Amino acid sequence: MAGAGTTPDDPYIGRGFVRADGPAKVTGAALYVDDVRPRGCLYGATVRSPVARGRLKGLRRDPDFDWTDVVIATAADVPGENVIALMTDDQPVLAHDELRHVTEPVALVAAPTRDRALAAARHVEVLYEALEPLFDPLKAADNPIRIFGDDNIFSRLEMVHGDGLDGMAQAEAAGARLVRGSYAVGLQEQLYIEPQGMIAQPREDGGLTIFGSMQCPYYIVKALKRVLGHDRLNVVQAVTGGGFGGKEEYPSMVAAHAAVLALKTGRPIKLIYRRDEDLQATTKRHPAFMTYTTAVDPASGRILAADVDLLFDGGAYNTLSPVVLSRAILHALGPYAVPHARLNARMVATHTPPNGAFRGFGAPQVMFAAERHLDRVARAMGFDPVALRRTNLYRDGDVTPSGQRLFDVASLEVLDRALAAAEAPLPPSMVATRPGGGQAAGRRKAGRGLAIAWHGCGFTGNGEAALAGEADVSIDGHHVLIHTASTDIGQGTDSIFPAIVADVLGVDVQRVHNAPHDTADVPDSGPTVASRTAMVVGRVVEQAAHSLLDALRAEAQWPGAEDADFDTLLERRPSDAPLRVRARYEDAGAEWDPETYRGDAYPTYGWSCVVVDVEVDTDTGEVLYRRLVQATDVGKALNPVLAAGQLEGGALQGLGYATSEAVVLDDRGAMRNNRLTNYIIPTALDAPPMETILVEYPFAGGPFGAKGIGEIPHDVPAPAVAAAIEDATGAVLDRLPMTPEAVLDALEARETPAETPGAAR
Amino acid sequence: MMTSAAPVHTPADLADALALRAAHPAAWLLAGGTDIMVYLEAHAIDPPAFIDLWGLPELRGVDSRGDHIRVGACADYTTLIDDPAVRAHLPPLVEAARTVGARQIQNRGTIGGNIANASPAGDTMPVLLALDAVLELQSAARGLRAVPLADFYTGYKRTVMAPDELIAAVRIPKPAKADRLHFRKVGTRLAQSISKVVLGGRLRLDGDTVTEARLGWGSVAATPVRSPKAEAALVGQALSPSTIEAAVAALDGDITPIDDVRSTAGYRVRVAGRILRSWLESLRG
Structure with a gap:
């Protein structure tokens, strides 16, 4: 007899079980x-x-x-x-x-x-x-044309870590070299x-x-x-x-x-x-202007101090912009330990359509800047970009700018595993013949780029404790229903939650379903955002399933019920009365001060390394993707097929952010290229062969150790592409998107005779 | 919403189609619909009627006839890609057809529709210009007349086609064995892509010397165009680095690109010169 919380011999979690929503979507039965x-x-x-x-x-x-x-x-x-x-x-x-x-x-x-x-x-x-109207975010603050409040600033954040700018001065006095760079990113459309x-x-x-x-x-x-x-x-x-x-x-x-x-x-x-x-x-990803100054030890390559200024354009209304800015400043230094830092961030108003939530939520912007800045340091000071990253990556026990001490840091493992995979030849099954759009091969240069991300999973700080998300599990005849407000938007919630419950109860997953997400029925488990659904709500669902077993045992009046399995308990229920149990998010005791931005910014972090191989057409500035390897810490892959799908889809969206997704505005701030034919997302033909390595550093607070993975794959494909273009051609691009027009400009700047070839690798 | 209340006339044969064309000069000819459906969705057109040519076998075949290949106006791109004669004699046309939209569009879009739509960004016209393609225009009143594609366009989305005419076929001379052929589309991505610059090229070499040059361009002017100045800079010259630079320099006088939502005039001018230079340099071996 199976005991409390045991799983069948062959649990669903960790296997590529079939998506619950697949058949209806494939056959057209699904009702949008x-x-x-x-x-x-x-x-x-x-x-x-x-x-x-x-x-x-x-x-x-x-x-x-x-x-x-x-x-x-x-x-x-x-x-x-x-x-x-x-x-x-x-x-x-x-x-x-x-x-x-x-x-x-x-x-x-x-x-x-x-x-x-x-x-x-x-x-x-x-x-x-x-x-x-006022369009220029750089001129928005304190502009006499008023949009919001008395200074056009939706929100402002400042963080001081270690000795802040004094640390910078001390490092400089001790011989550190200052490297300064500015980076910018444009709008991006979600394009559901x-x-x-x-x-x-x-x-x-x-x-x-x-x-x-x-x-x-x-x-x-x-x-x-x-x-x-x-x-x-x-x-x-x-x-x-x-x-x-x-x-x-x-x-x-x-x-x-x-x-x-x-x-x-x-x-x-x-x-x-x-x-x-x-x-x-509708909303888009916020444009951002970012300036980084770092003090770097010329011998070791250690980043000793950083001064970061972030300016985000919120558009005409505030929407969720303050939360975007919060995530931006907390991720701004990338996955690197820096003992002293000052970070300033402002979200300003302009007379453009409001910007809002988009996968990554401020992180892709700042991690483009952070990774490009590290490449600038490598270029300026003669370091190997990979070695420079290895020197500065977070390790166990390091402290983040908010004062959070990190454990179970997967940074070095994702780097090593991605590099090892990228060094191996492309698996033969992935070598595709490509029509290629008629390009002549003669003027192509190949290059490789690498970038590393960290991403805080779930809400910032005490957000989860404040929300205290709830989930119910109920009996419906022979079936089990899960009641949450956590929607399936293609990422797999309707498949993951039933698998979690099926494994806790030891039943066939076909008997477990997400109830319709109707607020007349489901409790508020929180929004489906912030890489929190599988990790945070999934854990509450897991606890609700345990509570269901407990409730069945409590109502059982027969001997041995405490060791009986779910089906036996169900069969021998004393009545057909409805049974529904609720679980609530249990705070693990995170400490966070929203006033000072000190404390545990996130319950845990995911880690990812992306390696991109490109060919740059030097006649046209076109960037052709040849291979993408990512190694990503997912805690525990609840469903490895779905997890890899999330990571690959996110990476492709990141490649679009890198080179093709330009939002062109007219003189009223209206998107001119508002058609699928001219807002250019990558097609299957543009996508490179992808190799996705799932690294598992379990998070004790997630179901079966799972972390959130929805956003991290979008964080650093773009800087990896920029590094690959630089490796191939020497051209340096510090703005997104790196359209062929922008790449050609950068290539022509290199073609002046004063330049010397040779690229950081 | 792709809705139109306009009637759709479905002719039984080509003669019927020509009669309908004469009777309804304001009606739009409908073949694969790959442009018209987009226009309808954007409320860009409001035709009083359509004449559906899709089902007419007279307009669909591909025939290899001695020194040329005759392609029916309603031959779709997939047919071009698969046709043995087109593959053997006109490989750049196959290449161009492969870059149109994606498979679904290639199954519906037609060569005649591409030509008649008269977009400066059309993918097949630069190749057809380089190959000296000739259009068969047909009407009930005047029968058949042959118009070189190079003379077909008179301005942005304007052609010499009379309101009672339709394109029946495209005659494409088979290139000489020694002709060097080229197709290059610079698009926005590798599929579902509208061009930023397209080059179709044909160069005849006698030893080192260029004896004939045809350069067809897309997305660099109000219509698909040839570049006579660049062609003239090549003909009679040895294909030397200085000849190539002269042709690239002359190209500036041939093309008049604009800034639009896909790219900039400056990018198009530079890229046109660069892809021309690269192709010509590759011919020097």
Whole structure:
């Protein structure tokens, strides 16, 4: 007889079990929000600001358009507060006074068909008095043109570690060399394949059901309580076609709009964004300008002190920007031990569409700067870039800038294993013949680059303790249901949680399911963000499964029940009464002071090393990817196939960030290349053969030792590519994206005779 | 939303299609639809009607006829890629077809549609210009006339095609054995990519001396263009480094690229010169 918490002989965890969502998605049976059409449904569309900044004067309906079956809603129709509740209350549901960015929602229309709704929206003219906009984030702070507060700064953070700048002065006096560099990154679009979409359906009690594409059902509950002025609502996640952070906070806006129209019309409203609209109106990754000065010991290569300045562009509204800035400053030095540092970070406002959550959440920006800066140090002082990294990487017992002492650090292992794999020939099964787009091979130069990431898993500081996320497990006949708000957005939550519970209970995973993510049923397990779902919520789910066994044993009145297995307990239940148990996040006692930014910034960290091989076409600046090796510490691979998929997908998104994903804005701040044909994400043909090494340094706080892995793969492909381009050609690129145009400029700068060839490797 | 309330006329044969074309001069010709569906989605066009040519066998075949290959206007890219005669005689056209969109687009997109759409960024036209391709334009009223592709475009998205005409076929002379052929597309990525610069090249060499030069370009002017000044700089000259530099320098007078959402005029000018230089240098062996 199996005992408490034992697993079957062949547990699911650690194996490549089949995805729960796979069959329905492959056969087309899965219902995305646009596949659903409630009876009596009207279609919504959004009227948006045509200018970056202006005083709203009203709306003008085209008198030649047939308005008979069209309903228009404005800010006056918002029943509660006209605000999207997030960090601050600066963003309205619908603009009512000042227009603060192009594409800002101004009005809504509803009509019986989508074509009619879209046509009606095109025939509503926004009347405004144009005001001078502020676009340049470098000129935003204290600019007389005011967007936010009295200085246009959404948030500001400062950290002093060790002796701060005094440490820098002491190091310089002792002979350390100062190396200074500036780095910049642009916008990046999440590009989930399914655009934003929501249905708002009136309920009989006068409330609403919200159904749609989302990561975080309880964010929408929180936002809509204020918009509606009451809490008679439930939020249900539809099958969701990708999020990457883009469906963290923005769905609250779409849901609020659908809700306003549903209340005004008394009918269900379906509001689905067009792709071009989605690209222009929704959040992107924050652009950043980053300056690093480091004091480096010329003999050892040790970084003795650092001074870092970060400037992030938040766009017109605050959204989640302060949290992005927090993660940025905490990751800014990369995975390297630096005894003295001062770090300054500011998030400023501009009259551009708001930026928001995107996989990595501030970390990819700063780790591009940190890794490029290390390459600059290597170049300036004659160090081998790999040896320089090895010298400075965190080791067990080292202390981070927030004062957190690190243990079980996988930094050296991921470096060594990635290097070893990259030195071996490409496995024959991965050698592909490539059509190649007609390129002549003659002008290509090959190179290799390497970069290393660390990534804090879960919420920052005491975030998890403050949230105290909950999960339920219940009996449903012969089956077991898991109730959480943790959505599956393609990453595998609906597969991972059942496997965890199946192993705890010792049952077939086919009998365990995630219940629909409906806030009428599921407790608030927190948002599906921050590499926290498998690690943090997965642990709560694991505990809930144990609690279920405990509850079954407690109700059993027969001898030996304490040693009986789940099925026996189920079979011999004294009644058919419903049984549902709840578990709550248990704080491991992390110490964190949000005022001083001192303490345990994250429960644990993941570590990753990426090695990229490229060929640079020296005629055109095109970068062709030939191979990508990554070794990543995942704690424990709950499902190695899904884990590798996360890491490979994230790395490819990182390659897009590196060389192709440029957001081109017009003179109003509107995205010009708002089509899949000209916002260039990599295709399968652009992707290199990838080798993914799963390193397992277990985290005691995660289920079976698992760490969060959702974000880390996006962190350092870009700096690895920059290093590879430098290795191949000598051209130095310190800005993203490194488009062919930018690479060609850098190559031509090298072609001047004064330059000497030769690259750091 | 790709919706249009416009009627779609489906001709039974080519004569029927020409009659419909004459009767509905404002109607759009529909073949694979790979451009039209995008325009509809973007509300960029609002045609009163469509004439669907996709099902007409007269427009679909590929025939190797003596000194040329005749490609039906509705031959899709996959057909070009797979056709033995095209593969044997026109390898740069195969290369170009392989870079159009991805497989799904290659199965639907047609060579005639690519030509008639008249985008300066079309992938096949630079190659067809280099190969001296001739279009068969056909109408019910005037029958068939032959127009060299080099004379077909009159301005941005404008052609000499009359409102009652359609492209029936493309005649492509078979290059001489000694002709050196080239295709180079500089795109935004390796698939689903619209070009930044495209070069189709054909050079005839007598020993060291260039006796004939054809350079077709895409995305460097308002239409697909040849570069007569660069061609002239090559013809009659030995393919020496100085000849190559002269051709590259002359190219500046041939092309007039612009800044657009995909790239910049400056990048296109520099890259056009660089890929031309690289190709010519590779021919020096």
